[in-house]
Amino acid sequence: xxxxxxxxxxxxxxxxxxxxxxxxxxxxxxxxxxxxxxxxxxxxxxxxxxxxxxxxxxxxxxxxxxxxxxxxxxxxxxxxxxxxxxxxxxxxxxxxxxxxxxxxxxxxxxxxxxxxxxxxxxxxxxxxxxxxxxxxxxxxxxxxxxxxxxxxxxxxxxxxxxxxxxxxxxxxxxxxxxxxxxxxxxxxxxxxxxxxxxxxxxxxxxxxxxxxxxxxxxxxxxxxxxxxxxxxxxxxxxxxxxxxxxxxxxxxxxxxxxxxxxxxxxxxxxxxxxxxxxxxxxxxxxxxxxxxxxxxxxxxxxxxxxxxxxxxxxxxxxxxxxxxxxxxxxxxxxxxxxxxxxxxxxxxxxxxxxxxxxxxxxxxxxxxxxxxxxxxxxxxxxxxxxxxxxxxxxxxxxxxxxxxxxxxxxx
Amino acid sequence: xxxxxxxxxxxxxxxxxxxxxxxxxxxxxxxxxxxxxxxxxxxxxxxxxxxxxxxxxxxxxxxxxxxxxxxxxxxxxxxxxxxxxxxxxxxxxxxxxxxxxxxxxxxxxxxxxxxxxxxxxxxxxxxxxxxxxxxxxxxxxxxxxxxxxxxxxxxxxxxxxxxxxxxxxxxxxxxxxxxxxxxxxxxxxxxxxxxxxxxxxxxxxxxxxxxxxxxxxxxxxxxxxxxxxxxxxxxxxxxxxxxxxxxxxxxxxxxxxxxxxxxxxxxxxxxxxxxxxxxxxxxxxxxxxxxxxxx
Amino acid sequence: xxxxxxxxxxxxxxxxxxxxxxxxxxxxxxxxxxxxxxxxxxxxxxxxxxxxxxxxxxxxxxxxxxxxxxxxxxxxxxxxxxxxxxxxxxxxxxxxxxxxxxxxxxxxxxxxxxxxxxxxxxxxxxxxxxxxxxxxxxxxxxxxxxxxxxxxxxxxxxxxxxxxxxxxxxxxxxxxxxxxxxxxxxxxxxxxxxxxxxxxxxxxxxxxxxxxxxxxxxxxxxxxxxxxxxxxxxxxxxxxxxxxxxxxxxxxxxxxxxxxxxxxxxxxxxxxxxxxx
Numbered sequence: 001x002x003x004x005x006x007x008x009x010x011x012x013x014x015x016x017x018x019x020x021x022x023x024x025x026x027x028x029x030x031x032x033x034x035x036x037x038x039x040x041x042x043x044x045x046x047x048x049x050x051x052x053x054x055x056x057x058x059x060x061x062x063x064x065x066x067x068x069x070x071x072x073x074x075x076x077x078x079x080x081x082x083x084x085x086x087x088x089x090x091x092x093x094x095x096x097x098x099x100x101x102x103x104x105x106x107x108x109x110x111x112x113x114x115x116x117x118x119x120x121x122x123x124x125x126x127x128x129x130x131x132x133x134x135x136x137x138x139x140x141x142x143x144x145x146x147x148x149x150x151x152x153x154x155x156x157x158x159x160x161x162x163x164x165x166x167x168x169x170x171x172x173x174x175x176x177x178x179x180x181x182x183x184x185x186x187x188x189x190x191x192x193x194x195x196x197x198x199x200x201x202x203x204x205x206x207x208x209x210x211x212x213x214x215x216x217x218x219x220x221x222x223x224x225x226x227x228x229x230x231x232x233x234x235x236x237x238x239x240x241x242x243x244x245x246x247x248x249x250x251x252x253x254x255x256x257x258x259x260x261x262x263x264x265x266x267x268x269x270x271x272x273x274x275x276x277x278x279x280x281x282x283x284x285x286x287x288x289x290x291x292x293x294x295x296x297x298x299x300x301x302x303x304x305x306x307x308x309x310x311x312x313x314x315x316x317x318x319x320x321x322x323x324x325x326x327x328x329x330x331x332x333x334x335x336x337x338x339x340x341x342x343x344x345x346x347x348x349x350x351x352x353x354x355x356x357x358x359x360x361x362x363x364x365x366x367x368x369x370x371x372x373x374x375x376x377x378x379x380x381x382x383x384x385x386x387x388x389x390x391x392x393x394x395x396x397x398x399x400x401x402x403x404x405x406x407x408x409x410x411x
Numbered sequence: 412x413x414x415x416x417x418x419x420x421x422x423x424x425x426x427x428x429x430x431x432x433x434x435x436x437x438x439x440x441x442x443x444x445x446x447x448x449x450x451x452x453x454x455x456x457x458x459x460x461x462x463x464x465x466x467x468x469x470x471x472x473x474x475x476x477x478x479x480x481x482x483x484x485x486x487x488x489x490x491x492x493x494x495x496x497x498x499x500x501x502x503x504x505x506x507x508x509x510x511x512x513x514x515x516x517x518x519x520x521x522x523x524x525x526x527x528x529x530x531x532x533x534x535x536x537x538x539x540x541x542x543x544x545x546x547x548x549x550x551x552x553x554x555x556x557x558x559x560x561x562x563x564x565x566x567x568x569x570x571x572x573x574x575x576x577x578x579x580x581x582x583x584x585x586x587x588x589x590x591x592x593x594x595x596x597x598x599x600x601x602x603x604x605x606x607x608x609x610x611x612x613x614x615x616x617x618x619x620x621x622x623x624x625x626x627x628x629x630x631x632x633x634x635x636x637x638x639x640x641x642x643x644x645x646x647x648x649x650x651x652x653x654x655x656x657x658x659x660x661x662x663x664x665x666x667x668x669x670x671x672x673x674x675x676x677x678x679x680x681x682x683x684x685x686x687x688x689x690x691x692x693x694x695x696x697x698x699x700x701x702x703x704x705x706x
Numbered sequence: 707x708x709x710x711x712x713x714x715x716x717x718x719x720x721x722x723x724x725x726x727x728x729x730x731x732x733x734x735x736x737x738x739x740x741x742x743x744x745x746x747x748x749x750x751x752x753x754x755x756x757x758x759x760x761x762x763x764x765x766x767x768x769x770x771x772x773x774x775x776x777x778x779x780x781x782x783x784x785x786x787x788x789x790x791x792x793x794x795x796x797x798x799x800x801x802x803x804x805x806x807x808x809x810x811x812x813x814x815x816x817x818x819x820x821x822x823x824x825x826x827x828x829x830x831x832x833x834x835x836x837x838x839x840x841x842x843x844x845x846x847x848x849x850x851x852x853x854x855x856x857x858x859x860x861x862x863x864x865x866x867x868x869x870x871x872x873x874x875x876x877x878x879x880x881x882x883x884x885x886x887x888x889x890x891x892x893x894x895x896x897x898x899x900x901x902x903x904x905x906x907x908x909x910x911x912x913x914x915x916x917x918x919x920x921x922x923x924x925x926x927x928x929x930x931x932x933x934x935x936x937x938x939x940x941x942x943x944x945x946x947x948x949x950x951x952x953x954x955x956x957x958x959x960x961x962x963x964x965x966x967x968x969x970x971x972x973x974x975x976x977x978x979x980x981x982x983x
Contacts (some may be wrong), residue, residue, distance in 0.1 A: 010779075025493060032926070039770070062925070063928075065926075065927040066469055068938050068939075071937075074671055075925070077670065077671060077673060078670050078922055079925050080454070080455065080457075080835060081454040081670070081673060081675075082834070082837050082842045082843070082922075082925070083842070084837075084842050084843045084925045086925075103455065104455065118519075134912065135809075242541055242542065242565070244560060245565050245654070246564065246653070246654070247540070247541035247542070247562045247563075247564050248540070248541045248542035248562075249542050249543065249748060250945075253744075253745075256745075257745065257748075275747065276744050277745060351698060364916075386654060390566075390654070408554065416805055416806040417804050417805045417806070418806050419886065420887050421887075422805040422886075424800050424887075425797040425798065425800055425805070425886075425930070426797075426798060426813075427809075428794040428797060429794035429795055429797060429798035429857050429861065430798070432790075432850065432853045432854040432857055432860065433817065433820075433854055433857045435833070435835075435854065436832060436851055436853075436855070437820050437854050437855075437858070438779060438816065439830070439831075439835065440826060440828040440831035441820075441831075441975075443834070444828060444829035444830060444831040447831060454834075461817075466973075472730070473905065477760065478735050481751070482714070490773075493928050502725060505718045505722055506722075508715075508718065510715065510718065516722050516726055517724045518965075518966065518969060519730060520725065520726065520727055520729055521965075522730065522962070522965075523729055524766040524960070525911065525965050526958055527914070527915040527917075527954075527957060527958065527961075528915065528917065529917050529933040529936055529937055529954075529968075530736075530933075530936065530954040530957060530958055531732070531938055533936070533937075533950055533954070534732055534733075534735075534736050534951075534954075537739070537947055537950075537951075538732060539733065540748065540949050541750035542748070543749070545735055546850065548750065548751055548752050555733070556842075580728070580729070580732075583864075584729070589925030626772070635851055637822060637824070640824060641825075641826065643824075643826055643918060644917050644918065645797075647918075648937070648940075651709050662827070665827070665830075666826075666838040666918070669829070669830045670922060675834070679830050679831065679832050682827040682829075682830060683827075685827055686823040686824070686827045689822060689823050689824065690819065693822040
């Protein structure tokens with residue numbers, strides 16, 4: 001009898017202790033946040049931004065992870081499969097429709113009380129990619145686009161006075177630059193939508209019709225075929241660098257080291273160059289204008305919350321924090337262009353050495369197809385372009401085939 | 412006691428700990444993979460997986476990438492296994508002459524074996540870079556064997572070559588060590604006996620040494636073949652299965668289907684097909700190499 | 707005994723030397739690159755001795771991403787896995803070597819066949835099982851799976867060795883009234899040091915280098931192991947090779963040193979298992 005009572009007492013004491021621990025730990029929240037910032041951005045984020053947030057929210061610790069960007073998508077997929085999702089991620093805007101469709105994201109427009117406030121603060125173009133099936137599943141975090149980067153030294157060596165303004169000049173200049181020893185005129189980092197769509201669009205072509213129902217008739221249009229054929233020729237003649245097929249110098253290294261005369265890239269590169277190449281100064285210009293104008297691709301990241309998160313309110317606080325003016329301007333220092341509309345008028349942006357070009361380019365930039373099958377569509381497109389460059393298929397054949405496959409995906 | 416063996420209920424105590432791990436994480440998944448291969452597995456909501464019968468297996472047979480990966484896997488084994496055995500035996504024979512410095516050479520040749528696949532895969536990726544890799548520099552600028560730099564990773568055949576080279580480079584030391592031990596176990600009297608019989612070195616090698624080494628060779632062959640079919644990390648890190656899935660091997664394709672396309676059911680089916688193939692091959696090999704040697 | 711002629715000795719030496727160079731040059735170049743700054747990593751012509759050698763890669767690799775944490779993770783996981791494997795596998799091997807029991811043959815073939823199929827083949831159902839058992843994203847979960855992956859191989863190695871041990875001591879102990887556990891701990895294990903050393907080396911190395919499962923099952927940054935960490939330094943778009951190789955040196959150096967010191971154990975146990983077949 002005595003023993004029973006004794007054990008009961010022990011049990012009670014244990015329970016009380018556990019409850020205390022439970023209470024204490026309920027007050028301490030850890031937010032796991034996967035961003036994909038490069039080392040320069042990460043340094044700034046971890047040293048400046050996070051401490052500011054944690055100072056304002058003392059009961060929240062932010063566990064931020066700099067996932068290498070090319071492993072990011074796969075990591076998300078595996079974590080969904082394994083039920084080990086973080087609280088928030090900084091997702092490429094092209095992934096959001098698919099994730100929303102899988103049902104793993106929190107519909108912010110429904111669950112975040114002051115969503116409307118933020119909805120109205122951001123550029124409409126940046127908000128759109130977050131929309132899926134009637135709700136908004138994320139808020140934009142940063143935006144960007146790709147512009148032309150040209151190597152001043154190489155241009156002088158080739159007697160070229162400035163960047164090409166038209167598509168025709170662009171092709172010409174690439175040839176001229178390639179005549180220099182060990183130099184390629186233009187280099188691209190891959191064959192996916194992010195890489196080739198700016199060229200396609202500027203040349204007057206499209207991927208799908210406006211309602212996004214089919215690709216046949218659009219992807220395999222004469223202007224796209226013409227563009228691909230041009231690229232093949234350029235690759236052959238040595239004016240297009242091998243990086244487009246994943247080999248050789250990366251676009252960044254090649255450009256900074258004087259092997260690639262022109263590349264197309266985003267605002268974050270400036271900080272990277274400053275970090276890795278001491279004496280180098282990047283020169284930027286609007287994309288050369290073709291039949292379709294000077295049209296680039298809209299990039300950017302959205303901040304999304306996973307349904308599996310146990311700390312949704314804290315996550316929302318973090319989102320609000322990241323969309324504050326000061327924070328947006330702070331990240332702008334490392335190449336993260338702000339998404340808040342009125343910030344474009346701010347003195348920081350107005351006086352910025354190169355954001356002007358990017359904002360200008362963004363006026364005409366277009367988004368990649370906002371569809372849950374986008375990752376697969378991107379793959380089909382990339383494979384088609386790769387095969388054409390490897391001279392296995394003619395441009396017409398490859399684009400015809402790809403268009404058919406994409407038609408099915410758009411069903 | 413039972414013919415030298417104990418019989419006692421206490422054996423259970425010795426069996427259980429290991430079996431817990433083994434049955435849970437080896438046997439159960441083996442059965443579960445089989446079950447999964449018949450479903451269109453939904454990882455977000457497994458209850459919603461639909462039964463599809465043999466559809467996943469049928470899909471494999473009509474999937475061109477499956478056949479490519481199969482071909483690549485078999486090719487990889489066919490090339491790397493004999494190469495490792497031949498080179499390993501050769502080096503072992505050299506070391507068997509017990510020239511001074513043997514121990515040092517043995518250590519050096521074994522270094523790649525104990526290095527991590529992750530590290531050496533990335534290393535080879537770096538060395539074979541198409542524009543500025545050391546290999547291209549040596550082949551073109553120094554030795555002038557090729558006229559221009561080779562884009563190793565642009566074509567499936569050259570990329571596969573690099574992967575196979577990596578496999579051979581990494582594995583030679585292992586078979587070398589085993590063959591060396593085997594050679595060192597051959598009594599020298601046999602060599603003298605051959606000499607007395609008037610046999611040349613070559614005859615001695617083929618008719619005396621090799622037959623004795625046969626079980627050793629069998630062991631090495633089996634292990635290398637299993638290892639060959641097991642190839643994953645090198646392909647994953649050197650080419651990622653590319654370009655365009657052309658250097659996929661069975662395991663990388665299975666991983667891709669499971670962990671990138673989220674087709675767990677299909678991935679399970681692929682893994683089973685691979686498992687059965689290897690099992691059959693291993694059994695055949697065991698039979699082949701088990702015939703005893705007459706002395 | 708006929709001595710090798712001078713010429714054939716020289717030829718053999720040259721060939722051996724050539725092979726040795728091929729074996730080591732990649733590593734030497736990796737070492738060299740680890741001391742190069744990023745802009746020198748792809749310079750032409752490639753240099754073995756870096757022009758402006760720097761320690762920045764090493765410093766960055768160690769401090770920037772919590773590297774010592776990954777190092778510790780790998781070490782702890784490998785150590786614990788090895789300890790567990792040593793215990794459970796030797797027990798199982800002892801059972802096979804010394805006992806007769808119902809189902810022994812079936813079990814034997816089951817374990818043997820698991821050696822013949824690639825362990826990676828099971829990664830998909832293992833992933834789901836680990837998810838259901840809440841073992842994902844945890845280092846103990848990693849240990850669990852690693853132990854399971856090594857039980858079969860280690861058991862085989864040890865069984866072969868145990869069977870070769872002479873019975874006299876054991877028989878004597880039994881006649882003195884000693885139980886099985888006494889025999890196991892006091893006689894069999896102490897006599898099996900070489901074989902146990904081999905299992906230790908192999909299992910530890912396995913845990914140290916294992917990549918795929920760690921990559922798939924661990925998401926949390928603080929729980930990464932070395933191979934996964936090294937992999938994350940490598941990006942398809944722009945890899946900082948100097949950094950990758952500095953990190954790799956941290957991973958490889960301990961193994962190399964241990965190998966040079968403990969070669970005998972690596973090689974001895976391995977070959978004894980092989981020759982006996």
